[in-house]
Amino acid sequence: MAGGRKKKLLVFALLIALIVALVPQVPVFAEETKTMTMKQLYYSIWPEYDRWPDVLVIYTGVFVNDTGKPFDGELRYKVPKNAEINMVCETEQGMVCQKYIVEKDNPDYDVVVWKPSHPIEPGAEFPVMMEYYYRPFGSANPRQFTQTFRPAFPVENLTVEIKAPKGATEVSLQPEPAKTQGDDEGFTNYIYRYNGLTVEDELTFDISYVRESNEPSVKAETGQGNVAGGMQPVQAQSSVNSTIVILLVVFIALLAVFLFIAISNNNQKATQKSKSKKGGKKTKSLKGKQGGVSRKEVAEEKRKLRKMLLDGKISEDTYKKLLEEIDE
Numbered sequence: 001m002a003g004g005r006k007k008k009l010l011v012f013a014l015l016i017a018l019i020v021a022l023v024p025q026v027p028v029f030a031e032e033t034k035t036m037t038m039k040q041l042y043y044s045i046w047p048e049y050d051r052w053p054d055v056l057v058i059y060t061g062v063f064v065n066d067t068g069k070p071f072d073g074e075l076r077y078k079v080p081k082n083a084e085i086n087m088v089c090e091t092e093q094g095m096v097c098q099k100y101i102v103e104k105d106n107p108d109y110d111v112v113v114w115k116p117s118h119p120i121e122p123g124a125e126f127p128v129m130m131e132y133y134y135r136p137f138g139s140a141n142p143r144q145f146t147q148t149f150r151p152a153f154p155v156e157n158l159t160v161e162i163k164a165p166k167g168a169t170e171v172s173l174q175p176e177p178a179k180t181q182g183d184d185e186g187f188t189n190y191i192y193r194y195n196g197l198t199v200e201d202e203l204t205f206d207i208s209y210v211r212e213s214n215e216p217s218v219k220a221e222t223g224q225g226n227v228a229g230g231m232q233p234v235q236a237q238s239s240v241n242s243t244i245v246i247l248l249v250v251f252i253a254l255l256a257v258f259l260f261i262a263i264s265n266n267n268q269k270a271t272q273k274s275k276s277k278k279g280g281k282k283t284k285s286l287k288g289k290q291g292g293v294s295r296k297e298v299a300e301e302k303r304k305l306r307k308m309l310l311d312g313k314i315s316e317d318t319y320k321k322l323l324e325e326i327d328e
Contacts, residue, residue: 036063036071037154039125042313045147047207048165050220051133055145056086059130060313063153065120072119076152077112079132086131088114094325095129095301109150127318142170144208151197160192164209166217174206184310187217301326 041061049056057079065071079085081104089097100114112130120126136145149160164171166186177190194203302323309319 034067035073035075035153036120036126037066037156038062038151038158039064040157040159041155042159042161043149044161044163045205045207046163047143047145048211048216049163050216050218052214052216053137053139053143054084054133054135055147057083057132057134057147059128060308061128063120063126063128065122065124065126068122070119070121072115074113074115075128077130078109078150078152079112080134080136080148081108081110083110083132083134085112086133087129088112089129090116091127091129091322094322109148111152139214141210141212142172142208143211144206147205147207149203149205151199151201153199155197156195158194158197160194160203160205162190162192162205162207164188164190165211165213167213168209168211170208170210172206172208185218185307298326 039062041059044056044058044060046056046058048054059077063075077088085100085102087095087097088100089095096117098114098117100112103111103113105111112132116126136147137143147162149158151158162173162177164187171188171190173190175192177192179191181189181191183189192205197203305314305319305322305326308314309316314322
């Protein structure tokens with residue numbers, strides 16, 4: 001009897017430990033508070049850039065805490081329905097990607113919600129970057145779609161860049177761009193500038209062109225996106241956070257039952273020895289995969305930083321600082 005009680009206590013102790021370890025990993029955010037203002041935002045729209053026929057959209061900007069107190073609330077981005085979030089990062093200490101959730105309650109768009117890794121002091125600036133992909137058109141010509149920018153925060157200065165794919169002809173944009181310029185990669189970029197946007201404002205860009213190729217403009221490099229920030233964000237729907245917690249608890253309960261049966265089994269030692277061997281092999285394999293970032297990934301990060309410097313998205317000092325951090 002005493003041995004049976006010890007076994008049960010062991011099972012329940014493991015159950016409690018697993019609940020404490022796993023449940024906090026589900027991202028749950030506090031109620032919405034007054035948001036910060038985006039001092040500068042570079043909003044890039046790149047159709048068929050490195051994935052065909054997807055459109056890559058990039059936010060690169062700097063928030064300023066004008067709330068009058070330390071900001072530790074949520075930041076939000078409105079994105080097209082079912083967009084594939086590639087990265088949500090803060091960039092004051094390099095590209096450090098953060099956990100986020102995706103709210104799907106609105107019928108017109110989804111909302112990416114995340115929190116900075118630390119409070120932002122009043123008046124302080126906070127640089128960020130976010131990317132997503134979505135697929136608004138197919139292979140038929142002309143290829144056309146409407147890109148809508150819905151700010152979830154006030155924007156003091158907004159620059160919109162539409163990058164025509166390589167080989168595109170009969171490019172038509174509405175509204176007409178304020179400026180057209182080429183770049184060192186052979187793309188044609190169409191530039192718009194806006195000031196003083198509020199959360200009620202909404203900008204739409206009708207984009208149309210003809211392109212015969214069914215290949216992206218540039219070859220995508222493996223290992224970019226979430227891995228580049230050194231931390232993979234966790235995507236979840238805020239409306240199902242409680243469901244996830246319940247599923248975790250159910251899973252842990254089933255695991256506890258399994259452990260109880262295993263402890264009571266006469267062949268327990270043999271089973272545990274087998275599992276230990278398998279676990280050792282898996283650990284060794286994982287270590288091999290997580291040994292570090294490849295040279296190819298480092299080169300791609302440096303290429304992206306160089307592109308951001310040439311496009312005026314970051315200063316030369318910031319460029320040098322980020323290069324040093326990548327080399328480290």
